[in-house]
Amino acid sequence: MTSARSLAASVAALGFASALTAPMPALAAPAPCERAENYAAQSGAALLRIDELEVRKAAERPVAKPGDQEKDEPADSVFSDIDPTTDNPDDSDSLSEGIGMFGTNLLNLADLSHVTVSELDRGGSGGGAMGVPEAASVSDVGVGESRTAMVATTRINAAGYARIADAKGDLSEPVIQQAPPTHDKATTRNTAAGDVGPLTVGKGTIAAHARWDGAMACGKAAGETSRADTELKKVSLGDLVRVPEKLVSRSTTALERSGGETRTVASSAVTANRIDLAGGAIRVRVLRQPTLVACMSTAGGEISYTPAAIEVSGEGITTKRLSTAGDHADVTLRSLEAAPFPGLDTLRKGAPLPLPIIPGLPKISSPHLESAPAGGEGTRVRISLGEVRQARKGRAIAAKATAIQVAITQGGGSDASSASDRDKKGYGSATTLAMTMGFGLMEAAAVAPAADLEGVSAAGGTAGGLPITGPRLDVLAYAGVGLLAVGAGAVLMTIRRRRSRL
Template sequence: MTPARSVAASVAALGFAGALTAPLPALAQNARCASPGSHAAQSSAQVLRINRLELGAVAKPATRAPEAGPPAVTGVALGDVRSVLIAGGEVKSAAAARTLDGRVPGGSENDLVLQQAPPDNRAASRQRVGTKRFGPLRTGPGTLTAHARWNNGLACASVTGEASESAAALNRVTLTGGGNQSLVRVPEAFSATSSTGLRRRGGEAESVSTTTLNAGKISLVDGEVRIRVLRAATLRVSMSSGGRAEAAYEPAAVEITTRDGEQTLLDTPGDHHDVTLSEPSTPLESIPSPLASADPLPLPSIPGVPAAPESENAPAPDSPTGAKLRISLGAARQATKGKAIAARATAIKILLVRGDDGPATTGHQSSAVVADLSLGVLDGAAVAPKRPTGTRAGTGSSNRTGTGTAAPAAAPGSPDVSPAGAAGLPITGPGLIPLLLAGSGMVIGGVCAFLLSSRRRRES
């Protein structure tokens, strides 16, 4: 090989080698937070809560004075769920669900599932529960679920997605007895869910908590009144990095049918309907029970969150004689403090009163509350995220967490809802097109040098 030809071959080889061996575009490492934000959210829900229940003291003939019975049951709930997100906490995401928010010495075991992060949990913890009896409460088979997720993007509020979720789904729920002598009987699935996470709306990051009550058919007072839940109740509470607070509540829609076939629709907070019960009704049986309230679920709390006002109970219906049932829909009530918001709503309220025609001099009221129940107690709170700081340049937002959980949906009817930009990991290093142009130029230069050297040899 002549020197010129050797040089040309070397140049061509260098051109190909340069194109093949030059560094290709590289994916940057996942950005990390230099200082996690202070954003937070928490949500909780209870399927059925007993605010007050007088056992064995209802539906006595109006001429009789109430008979002494066991102590009233107060502050006990069935199907208790809670979810938490605390970006600056040691436990950053946690979820828990249990069958009963209460204690029954010597009664059925109170099942509990709990999960927390970090580290991230790709799968939820689930536990099937069998038939349970807790004093006047009974429930058939059900499922408890808890799922806690976490990654660095959630700590910085640079990605959106769900951080924690819990659920309690129960079947064949009955209050006092079962079949006959039941005040509340739910033959179908009865469930509550809670979740927390981050979303992006109007260009701002938001902390979000969501709670929902799902139910189907509900029978009250041994079937004298039937309820069909046509629409689930949902409470979504959010606070944006810019201080925009919102408590979006979609009330339940229920259809009430009495024994004589009369139907009434309730679909607006504050709506209520009264039913006068037949004289022979004896909806409560005397069941001595040590059922008492329990400690809160073992999850961290968010400091600085205002207390949401209690829902206003509908006034007890007047019932000079007999017994009367009031069914009403609760409204959401909220409180804000700085860049924190909390809200509470009760989906369906049930109030049962007993008439008492005793003379006023005896000190008896015209009616006495026997049962004060709440179906779907929904609570939520959110603390505003701060803008990400200390992250590496080029980091984009994503509409998914690093573990693939989709962002929570925006509140129904909310305007200007936009997911975070779907940017993946940033690309670093030289571009691919400049590399190809440089390599091609070197190859063409080598070919030209080879042709020039061949021409000179022929001329000589």
């Protein structure tokens, strides 16, 4: 009897000990995502871009006298309703296709616009002396470009690019940094002052930084993924346009987490203090810096645009402040004829940057490029604040904006030269100029996966995306209960036998 009781006690003790001393399940270290989700963002910023610039030297020909049947021919149109960031058909499903520039392009600095020299105005019959072109034009050339991209589903997940000039030449070489692998520090380069065709740029600094955590691919980690910066001490286009103080462009992409929700964020910003136009006759002071931000999550997205606020002034000019997108100011000046720009006829757009492709971005409507008011001689200037243009498609959103737009036209000759004097000479104006230029070009696009696809973890299970190791809890529980039942049964049988003998 004593041995039976001892056996029962031993079995019961074994059951309790097995349940209490068995190793508990353990959480393994974080594992990479089982499947990358459709998290993506792209942004770009440029300090300035020449949309169109044409300088035309008129052929020496008699001006029609009153009563003559011949009328003055209109100058060739250099202002176009065509978006200079027209999609490149070869960039299917790229951000360039998506937002016109980059995916993009606010800038589409990836599109290959080019310089043209009028074939009708070259040397020869009716042309300039020694074959010098009588007219030269350039379009879609930018300065101070910074661009970033983040795509969870590609081999290169994050990238930053920055360069001084979107034009062929020494100053067009970019700095590039890509991840993975992630980088603790940015790649930075200081640049010397120099010329980009007719543009003169001061000393500058360009930097690019790319970082990536494998858990970002499924939205389980957050942080900035890429950043690009371009800084210039100054930039000028002859005496026509001068930015005499430091200006900076910046673009970033990031993943943010809040309340269990992951969202992609793309942002761009441009900083400048002052712009002088027409030899300093017009001064533009920047009172509020422009910014553009796009964000998207499984719950939806939004665009946030802060337009620039500026003050336009000058000697004899009524000071005017512009603070709302679409506001504009028109100024007419008496001035001498337009000056030529050395290097204009040799300026060429640079090669596109190797941007990652982002599928599924929406297209953005093309802006209307305004010219300065026509009529009369002298210099006519229109300064306006650009409006944001945006579009969305599913869980993708994109936007672009030009903070400040400047349009200038200059007729040959000055108002001091009377019409009667010109009639006596029998010749018309010497040189004309027409230009549209944008300051603070910004673009941003963000993409998130559909709600039913977000956050697929590597291990499955219910441990917050971490794989479970060790024995299963249900098996341990069944084993413990079984051992306890065996022990209890042995005790009951011993008690019954004892009673029966009594």
